[in-house]
Amino acid sequence: MKKFFQQYYTNLFLTDRLFAALGFCIVLFLLKFFFAWLGDIPEIATGVVLVLFFIDIFILYRVNQGIVAKRLTPKRLSNGDENPIQIEIKNNYGFRANARVIDEVPFQFQLRDKDFKLSLKSTELKSIHYNLRPTKRGEYDFGAIRAYINSPLGLISRRYNFEGNKVLPVYPSFINLGQYELMAISHHLTALGIKKIRKIGQSREFDQIKNYVGGDDIRTINWKATARKGGLMVNTYTDERSQNIYCIIDKSRVMRMPFEGLSLLDYAINASVALSKVAMLKEDKAGLITISETIGSIVPADRKSAQLGNIMNVLYKEKTRYLESNLEVLYSSVRTIVKQRGLLVFFTNFESLSALQRQLPYLKRISKYHLLLVVFFENTELKSLSMEPAKDVEGIYHKTIAEKFIYEKKLMVKELSKHGILSILTPPQKLTVNVVNEYLALKAQQRI
Structure with a gap:
């Protein structure tokens, strides 16, 4: 029973569209006092709203995992650099769904703008991209990915929670x-x-002996090697x-x-x-x-x-x-x-x-x-x-x-x-x- 309550009530949210429909019904009831010809129209309208409300609940909750989302991050973040973060979200419903995705970034960033709205066709997979720039080294704790899904009726939203806590270390800058x-x-x-x-002068760390070509420093001629080969040979040096x-x-x-x-x-x-x-x-x-x-x-x-x-x-x-x-x-x-x-x-x-x-x-x-x-x-x-x-x-x-x-x-x-x-x-x-x-x-x- 507790699991049922958590699934169907703690993750169910009423939308502005539902409140607007209920407000319209209330106005009809008020007008009925002045216009008797409205008859049963307010009751009928209220009944229609309630029926659509329960249909919307059925549509969104008949699938256990209607939406799947995951966060793709580097294994570690680079301090002082823009680090790419990606969220992949897939619609498993049989209809086009409207989604609002909130990523709970670490508190060190003090950001409240990682809130994305998108529309997903049935079985469609979309990616959300954004960057984070840490300015301190240490461990950064990501929270959950919150996805709020609306059906075409749009009277309620169902919330999905993904990922849970994820800790990423922030290392000294390595991206560049x-x-x-x-x-x-x-x-x-x-x-x-x-x-x-x-370059001023030359290093004295020997590299190799090679054939002399025009432009080589004549001071590097190796006379012993020249005598053996029968042609000018020079020493080359490296740093x-x-x-x-x-x-x-x-x-x-x-x-x-x-x-x-x-x-x-x-x-x-x-x-x-x-x-x-x-x-x-x-x-x-x-x-x-x-x-x-x-x-x-x-x-x-x-x-x-x-x-x-x-x-x-x-x-x-x-x-x-x-x-x-x-x-x-x-x-x-x-x-x-x-x-x-x-x-x-x-x-x-x-x-x-x-x-x-x-x-x-x-x-x-x-x-x-x-x-x-x-x-x-x-x-x-x-x-x-x-x-x-x-x-x-x-x-x-x-x-x-x-x-x-x-x-x-x-x-x-x-x-x-x-x-x-x-x-x-x-x-x-x-x-x-x-x-x-x-x-x-x-x-x-x-x-x-």
């Missing part, structure tokens, strides 16, 4: 990794906003490989600042995943270190096929902390973990010159043993504020302060350069492209 793979192998990078870089490329991510409070929904930590994580992928395509070893007041996660540098997955699994759970980073601990850890000289890409943020100067002694010590690239962020909100014309004295004050902070960022770049430390000052939105571009430039110049 293919674009950065192209950057690693393409010689035409200007189309992606990447400048062409002239240095198996270099250690470590992404060091600051998890302190300076990385909590959000831009376009993503925190600076999330931008740094997405860039680290892309850089690791490109580094392994270049046959370098990719590794990871996270730092706050203590050393966090460590993934030793490697280029095995599962390395990128290991890095993403670690970064999937990382969160910002509330204390300042301890770079003295970072220096000790780097000296212990990274035995061979490599490229260390340190993602952090300095809001003032004094903040940089506090950490500068440790950065200088690290740069003695490794090629250190410090990546920090432009405040795009302050930049927009500095470009707006001031309308009053308060506006002049705000604009002056914004320009002061922007100028300090430029001074930080010069301060780091003065001590032989490479740096990138970048808007958060362009972080990944700028970091990958800098890595490719350093590879082209044989600095690593």
Whole structure:
């Protein structure tokens, strides 16, 4: 009895069309007091509405599964990217049905607009497509798919519930990794906003001996091979490989600042995943270190096929902390973990010159043993504020302060350069492209 009640009453909803029909019957009863000639018309109309009401119930409930729907999603969502979501719905009734489909998306999106209306012919299958853009890593819990079905009579709606709860993890951005793979192998990078870089000198990692052709560097002629073959033979070299490329991510409070929904930590994580992928395509070893007041996660540098997955699994759970980073601990850890000289890409943020100067002694010590690239962020909100014309004295004050902070960022770049430390000052939105571009430039110049 309880199951019967749940099936026929908890999922049955009255429509506006039924209320309009009942309202019309009420009006007829009221008019009957003034117009006796209406006779039994109000009773007949009410009876017709009730008969149609029960016919509509019979039509919609005589089939157990009149509608079937399912949600098709990726196994995991990509943070900061548009992720495609698809709902397939099929009509098993013998008539055209009108459907209203509501997908209960995770509460993190705060969306109430995933409400779709469509008409389905008998046995017709239709797909609903939409995108979701998560801005935080973690687990996202999808609710049920609610489908409200009307027959051609349209007096009631029957609700169907599908899927139930479905949990999807949100990983660091991986959808656009293919674009950065192209950057690693393409010689035409200007189309992606990447400048062409002239190689300086040549690598000393031997590749092969080949026949001399016009244009080859005569300094690479292999005289022993030439004597054996009886024709000019030259040595060819390739880029240095198996270099250690470590992404060091600051998890302190300076990385909590959000831009376009993503925190600076999330931008740094997405860039680290892309850089690791490109580094392994270049046959370098990719590794990871996270730092706050203590050393966090460590993934030793490697280029095995599962390395990128290991890095993403670690970064999937990382969160910002509330204390300042301890770079003295970072220096000790780097000296212990990274035995061979490599490229260390340190993602952090300095809001003032004094903040940089506090950490500068440790950065200088690290740069003695490794090629250190410090990546920090432009405040795009302050930049927009500095470009707006001031309308009053308060506006002049705000604009002056914004320009002061922007100028300090430029001074930080010069301060780091003065001590032989490479740096990138970048808007958060362009972080990944700028970091990958800098890595490719350093590879082209044989600095690593």
